[in-house]
Amino acid sequence: MRELHTRLGKLFPLGELTEQRTNLAFVSVPQEHLRALLLHLRDREGFTHLVLLTAVDWLEEGQFQLTYLLADRKNARDIGLRVMIPRDGATMQSIHELWPTAATYQRELREMFGIDFPGSPRVEEDFILEGWRDIPPYRRDFDTLKFAVENYSQRPGRETHDPATHMKQQLYPGEN
Amino acid sequence: MQFDWMKIPYSLLTLFIVVNYGFLLGALIQKMGARAGRRYGIPIWQNYVDMLKNYSMRSSITHGAMFYLGPVFRLSGGVGLLLFVPTIYGSYMFSNLSFAGDLILALYFVFFGTLGMALGAGESGHPHAAIGITRGLSQVSTAELPFALAVFSVALQYQTLSVTDIVAAQQGGMMNWTLFTNPLAVAAAMLAFLGTMMRPPFDVVVAPQEIPIGPPTEYHSSYLAMMQTNRAIFPIAKIVIYMNLFFGGADSWPVFFFKVFLIYLWSAFVGVVFPRFRVEQSIRWFLIWAVPLGILSIVLV
Amino acid sequence: MKEELKIRVVKGPDGVEFEVEPLRDYYCEAAPTVMPGAYIKIVEDMFNWARSESIWILGFGTGCGAIEMRPLMTPRFDAYRYGVQWRPTPRQANLFVISGYLSTKTLKRAIRAYEQMQSPKYVIGLGSCTINGGMYWDSYNTIKRLDDYLPVDLYIAGCMPRPEALLAGFMDMKKLIRAGRGEGANLYAENFEWYKANQKRVIHDWDMPDYNW
Numbered sequence: 001m002r003e004l005h006t007r008l009g010k011l012f013p014l015g016e017l018t019e020q021r022t023n024l025a026f027v028s029v030p031q032e033h034l035r036a037l038l039l040h041l042r043d044r045e046g047f048t049h050l051v052l053l054t055a056v057d058w059l060e061e062g063q064f065q066l067t068y069l070l071a072d073r074k075n076a077r078d079i080g081l082r083v084m085i086p087r088d089g090a091t092m093q094s095i096h097e098l099w100p101t102a103a104t105y106q107r108e109l110r111e112m113f114g115i116d117f118p119g120s121p122r123v124e125e126d127f128i129l130e131g132w133r134d135i136p137p138y139r140r141d142f143d144t145l146k147f148a149v150e151n152y153s154q155r156p157g158r159e160t161h162d163p164a165t166h167m168k169q170q171l172y173p174g175e176n
Numbered sequence: 177m178q179f180d181w182m183k184i185p186y187s188l189l190t191l192f193i194v195v196n197y198g199f200l201l202g203a204l205i206q207k208m209g210a211r212a213g214r215r216y217g218i219p220i221w222q223n224y225v226d227m228l229k230n231y232s233m234r235s236s237i238t239h240g241a242m243f244y245l246g247p248v249f250r251l252s253g254g255v256g257l258l259l260f261v262p263t264i265y266g267s268y269m270f271s272n273l274s275f276a277g278d279l280i281l282a283l284y285f286v287f288f289g290t291l292g293m294a295l296g297a298g299e300s301g302h303p304h305a306a307i308g309i310t311r312g313l314s315q316v317s318t319a320e321l322p323f324a325l326a327v328f329s330v331a332l333q334y335q336t337l338s339v340t341d342i343v344a345a346q347q348g349g350m351m352n353w354t355l356f357t358n359p360l361a362v363a364a365a366m367l368a369f370l371g372t373m374m375r376p377p378f379d380v381v382v383a384p385q386e387i388p389i390g391p392p393t394e395y396h397s398s399y400l401a402m403m404q405t406n407r408a409i410f411p412i413a414k415i416v417i418y419m420n421l422f423f424g425g426a427d428s429w430p431v432f433f434f435k436v437f438l439i440y441l442w443s444a445f446v447g448v449v450f451p452r453f454r455v456e457q458s459i460r461w462f463l464i465w466a467v468p469l470g471i472l473s474i475v476l477v
Numbered sequence: 478m479k480e481e482l483k484i485r486v487v488k489g490p491d492g493v494e495f496e497v498e499p500l501r502d503y504y505c506e507a508a509p510t511v512m513p514g515a516y517i518k519i520v521e522d523m524f525n526w527a528r529s530e531s532i533w534i535l536g537f538g539t540g541c542g543a544i545e546m547r548p549l550m551t552p553r554f555d556a557y558r559y560g561v562q563w564r565p566t567p568r569q570a571n572l573f574v575i576s577g578y579l580s581t582k583t584l585k586r587a588i589r590a591y592e593q594m595q596s597p598k599y600v601i602g603l604g605s606c607t608i609n610g611g612m613y614w615d616s617y618n619t620i621k622r623l624d625d626y627l628p629v630d631l632y633i634a635g636c637m638p639r640p641e642a643l644l645a646g647f648m649d650m651k652k653l654i655r656a657g658r659g660e661g662a663n664l665y666a667e668n669f670e671w672y673k674a675n676q677k678r679v680i681h682d683w684d685m686p687d688y689n690w
Contacts, residue, residue, distance in 0.1 A: 129618065130582050131682030137617045145615040152621045152679060155609040214552040222531070222560055229531040229571075232524035234512040234662075235596040389565050396568035396595050 001025045001077065004045065012037050015082075023077040026067075031092070034083050038068065038098055047072045047079060050098075053105035055113045059140040062087045064115060068095075085115070094120035112138040186269045187259050191409070193429070194258055198408030199223045201437065205444045212448040223404065230401035239300045239394065246296015247395065247402040253289025254410035257282055261417055264432060265343045265425040279337045282417055283327060286372070289410060290316050293391055300394035308390025311455045312381040318462040319371025319378070325470025326365035330421050332477045333358055339417070343425035353424040360473035362422045366442065367466040369418060371458065373411060375447035378458050415439045482684050500686055508688050509666040512596050514657075521657070528571065528597065529654035532647060535570035536563040537590055540577025541637060542603045548640045561647055567593040572650070575627070577637065578606035578619045581679050584626060588676055591627055592689040596662035599654070601646060602632045611636055625675045628661035628668075 005017040005027060015028035029037055041047040047070035056065040068081040085092055094117040096103040106117040107127045114136040117123050126132070135142050168175075203220045210217030238244060260278050264270035294313055297305040331337055333354070334345045346352050355362045371378045381390050392403060415436045419425060423439070426432035453461065484498045514521040538546065549556040550563065564570045567590045579587060591600065602623045605611030610621035623629050630653060633646040653659050665672060669688075677683055 126682075128582070130585070131680070133681060142617075144617045147617050148610075148615050148621070152610075152619075153625050153675070155622045158609045158614065210555075210557065215555045216558045217555075218557050218562075219560065225527050225531045225560060226533075226562075228524070228527040232515075232527055233595050233597070234514070237595075389569075392569075393566045394568055400569055 001079075004079075008037070008040070011040065023075075024080070025078075026080040026082055028082040028084070031083050031085055034068070034081065035093060035095065035098075037081065038070070038095060041070055041079065042098060045072065046074055049073060050102060051078065053095075053102055053109070055109050055115060055138075057087075057113065057138065057140045058084075059087075064090050064113065066092060066109075066115070090115040092117055094118065094123075096120050112136055114139065183273060187272045190263050190270050190272055191255065191258060194263070194412050195405065195408055197433065197436070198412045199227075201412070201440060202408055205440060208444060209448050223408070227401050227404050230396075230404065231398050233397035236397035236399065242295045242299035243394075243399075244296075246293050246299070247399045247406070249292020249296065250289040251402050251406045251409075253285050253287075253292060254406045254413055256288065257285040258409060258413035258416065260285065261339050261413075261420060262343065262425075263416055264429065265340070265347075265420070265427050267427070271340065274338070274340050277337045278339050279327060279331060279342075282339065283324060286323075286414060286417075287316070287320060289406065297391040297394070302393045304389075304393045305391050308381055308393070312391060315378060315381060315455055315458055316372055318459045319368045319466075321368070322364040322462060322466035322470040323368035323372075325467065325474060326361040326368070327421065329358060329361040329470065329473040329477050330354055332474065333361075339420050343420050346424040350424070354422045355424075358473060358477065360469050360476060364466050364469035364473060365418065365422060367462070367469070369414075369439075370443055370446055371462060371466075372414065373443040373447075375443050377446070377450040377453045379447075380452055380455055380458065411440065412436060479684060500684070508669055509592075509596075509662070511663045511666045525655050525657055525659075528659070529651040530560045532559075532561045532572050532599075532650065532654075533564045533570045534561060534572045534574055535567050535590060535594065536565055537567075537573070537587070538576050539579050539583045539587055540575075540604070540606065542574075542576030545603070545637050545640055545643060546574060546576060549643060554640050554644060556644060556647065559644070559647060559651075567591075568595065570594055571597070572599045572601060573627075574601045574603055574643075575607050575623055575629075577604045578611065578613050578616075579623065580618045581620065582618070584620055584676070585680050585685070588626065589685060589689045597659060598662050599630045599650060599659050600627050600661055601650060602629045603643065603646075604638060605634060605636045608632050608634060620679060626672065626679075628664040628672075630659055630661050 001019060001022070002017060005014065005025070008014055008027075012033050013030060018026040020026065049071040051069040051071050052067075053069075054067050056067070058065060063084045064087055066083045066085065068083070069078060070081070071078050083092070090113070092115055094102070094106060096106065096117075096119075103121045103123070104127075106120040107123050107125065109115045110117060110123050111127045111129060111132070129137070134147060137144065137147075200220060200223075203218060203223050207217035207220065259272050260274060260281050262271040262274040290312060294309045297309050330342060334342050336342060336345075342354075346354060346357075350356070374381060392400065395403060416432075418439055419432075419435050423435055426435055482499045484496060486494055487497050488494050515524060534546075536546075538544075546563075548554050549561070567573075571594070573587070573591055573594065575587060591598070600623075602608060606613055606619065607623040607629075610616070610619065613619040614621065620626060631646060631650050633642055635642055638646075650659070673687060
């Protein structure tokens with residue numbers, strides 16, 4: 001992995017390598033170099049399989065982190081590419097020409113995080129949520145509890161216990 | 177020719193006995209299938225309760241005239257098949273409305289119900305019904321082929337088209353049965369029998385997992401109850417034909433019950449042992465294994 | 478609204494142009510009506526007995542609870558011996574088991590399936606999620622109270638209830654039906670406006686007829 005990182009470092013401006021396991025590592029890459037790096041990894045280095053494409057909302061930094069996880073089947077190793085994009089008007093270039101499956105991930109990201117992928121097939125359509133009107137629900141500034149209370153009728157009489165103290169009272173009443 | 181009016185109540189009595197026997201036998205066979213899978217199985221009277229419940233449903237919707245007629249055709253196919261062949265040989269009461277050329281009519285009635293069902297289910301407009309009908313018609317057609325060949329072979333053998341005469345020719349000991357005098361025809365017909373009983377391995381027509389229940393997808397309430405009634409009559413009526421043609425007929429009700437049970441058991445036995453065929457597999461299977469047997473039996477006769 | 482659901486003009490093979498309105502129902506536009514039972518009490522009692530002894534369940538798993546229904550078909554629990562069977566189509570089913578959490582997207586399908594079932598029909602809510610949201614109490618896409626949207630006859634509490642609890646629930650359901658209290662379909666017909674209003678409040682893209690006969 002480290003040897004791969006130094007080899008790639010000569011071609012692309014890469015960030016530091018974070019090694020999770022011997023066969024799984026993450027590296028950050030600037031947005032404009034992502035596509036070239038993905039192509040290089042797919043065609044030259046044998047990372048032929050796009051495992052997943054997901055996003056993390058860094059609300060405080062005002063950024064989204066996109067993670068492209070690629071797998072090298074032959075050598076049984078995975079590499080994750082991290083791309084930071086600005087949170088306001090989040091847009092990213094589509095990679096559906098490289099892996100057709102990416103289009104599905106991009107539809108999901110657009111619906112759940114509101115990240116746009118211009119040119120991706122059917123990206124405008126509803127994916128899971130039907131008729132969603134609020135801000136995308138996976139954004140961290142979306143308050144699910146408030147939304148649930150406002151939109152769904154609740155049954156009165158529901159109470160919540162902290163499991164630890166509740167079980168303590170159940171099992172050992174009279175102590176504390 | 178003088179028509180004997182007394183035959184009508186007697187035929188209805190036959191029908192009544194056969195319906196009840198069909199319900200009980202169907203539940204018994206289902207129970208045996210369950211026991212083969214180490215389950216307890218349904219109660220023996222469950223089919224009666226199901227039918228009563230379906231007749232008692234308060235609402236039902238229709239998709240047009242053919243939708244009504246589908247179950248009616250199917251039921252009349254079953255009843256007609258039963259009424260035009262002699263149930264008990266040598267008995268005036270239970271010889272029903274049999275006549276000289278009834279074998280050909282019986283062959284027609286075997287197919288009649290399926291065709292009626294195709295029209296009715298087609299009108300329901302459900303895609304699964306259409307898929308089920310396509311599968312059902314193609315499979316039943318190929319399954320009918322060896323049966324028809326076997327029937328012709330038997331007709332040639334006895335030089336008659338009357339079921340009563342065929343049964344009469346088989347009397348006087350087990351060795352006179354068609355089973356022993358024309359074993360190839362019987363083999364072909366018994367393979368065809370598997371295909372028309374809607375049990376595994378040939379139950380892809382109603383495959384509940386992939387095309388929810390196939391042709392009767394849209395049928396409910398009393399339509400469904402009517403089809404359930406037919407499901408009790410039709411197998412028995414078909415088995416009666418088999419029994420008359422190949423297994424020497426029955427000269428009393430106990431013999432009838434016993435023989436019908438054994439022939440039904442043949443399909444149930446195969447059903448619990450073998451997994452399901454796809455349609456093209458079952459068609460190929462019939463064409464490769466059953467049809468040559470039927471042709472051979474005709475040639476040898 | 479989806480493209481295929483919009484009103485459009487279609488040219489037939491014989492050259493005649495006609496308007497197609499997919500959302501309009503061509504066979505039945507009537508709202509559900511209250512359907513009284515048989516007039517004679519003893520007949521209705523007999524029918525209720527038959528209904529209770531022959532419960533046909535719609536095999537539609539809406540949530541994680543669907544996995545608890547499958548063991549009931551296996552040799553260990555074998556619900557068939559109590560007259561409980563699974564039917565693959567809503568037309569033939571009497572009992573709708575809402576198995577666990579119901580997202581608004583699934584609710585739409587569940588309503589549709591429920592309305593296609595024939596009266597009398599019953600609904601069992603399985604698991605805490607159908608009662609008060611359960612562990613999805615703050616989720617943005619699951620409903621919290623099933624009886625606002627469908628007439629529920631019986632709830633089975635638990636997260637998840639085991640198959641035995643489900644069997645016990647079926648037994649209680651039988652008692653309800655036999656006592657003539659399984660009138661959910663009529664309740665739904667009586668309060669149709671209220672149910673529809675509740676349903677439309679959570680389902681924002683309502684793209685089906687109001688009543689799916």
